[in-house]
Amino acid sequence: MAEKQNTLYVGALAKGLLVLRAFDKTATELSLTELAARTGLDKSATQRLANTLFVEGMLDKDPKTKRFRPSHAWLRMAYTYFWSNPLIQLAMPRLIELSQHLGATANLAEISGDHILYVSRIPGKTSHFASTIVGRRLPALTTAAGRAILSTWPATDRAQAVATWTVEQITSQTTLDRDEIGRAIDQVADQGYAETQGQAMLGHTGVSAPVVGPDNVAFAAVQCSFPSRTWPAARIQEEALPHILEAANAIAPQVRPGRYTDEVGRLQV
Amino acid sequence: MAEKQNTLYVGALAKGLLVLRAFDKTATELSLTELAARTGLDKSATQRLANTLFVEGMLDKDPKTKRFRPSHAWLRMAYTYFWSNPLIQLAMPRLIELSQHLGATANLAEISGDHILYVSRIPGKTSHFASTIVGRRLPALTTAAGRAILSTWPATDRAQAVATWTVEQITSQTTLDRDEIGRAIDQVADQGYAETQGQAMLGHTGVSAPVVGPDNVAFAAVQCSFPSRTWPAARIQEEALPHILEAANAIAPQVRPGRYTDEVGRLQV
DNA sequence: CGTCTTTGTATTATATTATGATACTAGGTA
């Protein structure tokens, strides 16, 4: 951030974003001093930036504790994002159908750097909070959706992803072995869908099919998550898989070329 | 914005936010010149700010058309917001239950200035895109949820809201008459729930119950929307209402005091 | 097919504006 000495780069704005990004899942309410510590900015700068964000409605401030927290504006941005992404609109009815039919969470995931991002989630009967909220990011290599997407990429891109992209222990069963991941993706390419066991959530099977563009390359995937206890492999195979594949295939032909085929790789949030 | 000559106010940051806010539902992809026109900033400023937002990952830029659009970071902010709002976590299982049971969209709405904001939405069988996405804002006075919330407020606050808050023609059936709205809210206070016909969506009945805090004042409401054709008043009364009231009442006792009871009235997005 | 217009990109001297050290104030704790 500080390195960008470009005159086309407004440092004050970047620092403001730094303050916004100081908040995360585990730090949802921050005092001025905490904010300063997390951003690395001094007290004065933090004070000025946080105050500006407060005045502009990007942060709420508890009148008693003086602590800051994300404001409704953060949700408002998601609203605009949803309208900006045509794929979500295309996918929504299919996801609702899927969720209703299977009783499981139906997700649309997009590739975002070397992670996947849930951009749309329809909860099923047993879903709980964490699996209903959009915006979650997971390393692509350790998720069914990520592997489904990667399986459609040219061999060289795929190889590079497998060799260099983030792997991270999410659960005790998360596979970190890149060779094994590579073989798994090869298999996905053959069979047309990805299936993972407890990679992102213990006791759950993830099933995902890529949503391919006109060039047969995917940047998104339909994904469902099933409790392994009530959904043994055979049942998934018979009852769920056809519908997931159908949903992904139903969306695919409507994907315009160009819009997703050139994602900008850049600093990740 | 420009008026704030305070030294605790960072103009460059505020202008950056102005650029972000230039995007909305109907303008999801903007060129540099459009951005300049919408923000009122000159070409140079817009260039610098947009470029900074791009470098920091807040905006994507189409390499061909050079047009900017919201990035995945916009969704990421929603993710953090969800974790920051304990009410959403409390409400989620109830909303899922409601939605599954009734087959209708189940929403949690919060008051946000003189609007309500959908902070959580679980789609039902027939839901379509627009009613599945969070972050939508509607004038509180013209929605069942807004009226349900207002009905719990002290008489003076209520009267002032009815007299001064925004009313806006959303559908052809939207009521703009403040006296009529006032009477409707009085009725809501008596019966404990709000019911509206086609106020926000033609052919749909909205039903909402307030989620009250320890002081019996509400800042949020559970709301469901029913197609009037298949859900005549009597059916809603018998089959839906009890569950909606139950859901709202189930959430209420868990609402901590203080957290919602002092919303900061400030510039709205 | 070449000209014209529009839109995006890059540069620079200038003065506006962010900076951060410091002093002040209030709330909580011992």
Place this chain on the structure above:
DNA sequence: TACCTAGTATCATAATATAATACAAAGACG
């Protein structure tokens, strides 16, 4: 009550945003 911590306010200084302008590239048009 005295002390400490954390938030708030002020101000001289220098850093940095500014906006005018020039350049480049891409479409539009005859």
